[in-house]
Amino acid sequence: MPLTAASVPALWRLARLDFDPVRQQRVLLYPEGVVLLNNTGGAILELCDGHRSVAEIAGILNDTYHCDVTADVIEYLSGLVERDLVRAE
């Protein structure tokens, strides 16, 4: 099922979001794997709590980026859904 503005994304149960002081960037850790996140990716994933919808996440980020980022959030999270690192209801 493709991700939409109404989807509610959550990190895979096995994944953990963390900040790496060595690289000075956020990272997504999971069994035998690491994703090094850029600022935008990290900001999106921090808001994926299994309660907020994509529209709500985008709403929060719109204020930061002063534009509508809904399409970008959908594109970014779709890539992680494809890799099974994010689950969306």
Added chain:
Amino acid sequence: MPNSHPTTLLAEVTHRCPLHCPYCSNPLEMNRASEELTTEAWKRVFTEARELGVLQLGLSGGEPLVRPDVEELAAHARALGLYTTLVTSGVGLTERRAARLREAGLEHIQISIQDSDQAVADRIAGMSAVPQKLAAAAIVRSLGFAFSINVVLHRANIDRVSEIIEMAASLGADRIELANTQYYGWALENRQSLMPTRSQVEAAGAVADEAIARYRGRMQVLYVLPDYHEAYPKPCYGGWGRHYLVVMPDGRTLPCHGATHITTLRFDSVRDRPLRWIWEESPAFEAFRGDAWMREPCQTCPRKEVDFGGCRCQAFALTGEAANPDPVCTLTPLRRIIDTAVQEATGPPDYRYRVLTPTSERA
């Protein structure tokens, strides 16, 4: 100098193990208990690894649970922010130890399964470990760990890959890794008995592909291809000395767990040197970084950015020269070594079992 931070440390905390699997990735000459690093030394190694950028830790062996300090090591790793996997046979994973590991913040446990057929599983392990593994799986599941099952595939179990996947699902695994045998160390000794036929490999690949799709969202199914049956080599952990380090029980530090077999290199130990020096400056880690060391056809091949010339350990084991192309590659005349090995692998399952003091013990 490396151009990246390492992401993963495999800590082989011991070579001791109750099982005797003939495909073990440990070297033929293993470390004894008296040679193992102390608890404090391991903790220092983990701290130095985190400072170098390591994010993933494998607590492995041998059987790591033969050490009574695994809980303490796991707690230290968690405090550093590492994502830690306990790589275990399941033997020794009692409810009490598992609960302590959970308390210590351990996140992921990987249990090995030899086969869905118990008689074959016992023959591979050289002991009866199945009841203990099943009990361990139930404990891991009930305590809420991230839970993986790992299965090494070879001629005697590859035809049951479908049953093995079902077994992992019924045990509640989050992931199953189906890894075709890689021929180093013990497995190379036993290659004639372990190597599947091409038709077995093709059938298993089709089963795995179907299972990957069918279990998606419930259980992650990973299938590691058998490189002898591929046209191009595997990319050696993303390149020698780029992302991965292994510390052996005695403290010697390698770019890959198969590297001890490369007798032309000397591997420095964390007993003598800081981990940072070993990663950044030691001759063994520098040896195959970049591409200046490469020979033809690798040097002018566009695939050198994809597979980095393949596996140095395999090149050394099969050709005697670590800088040679990995003989798996069909672009090198060395490929005939692999083709001959595949053709000749018809021996009976007459295993040389993994033992701490290598002898010619046979089943």
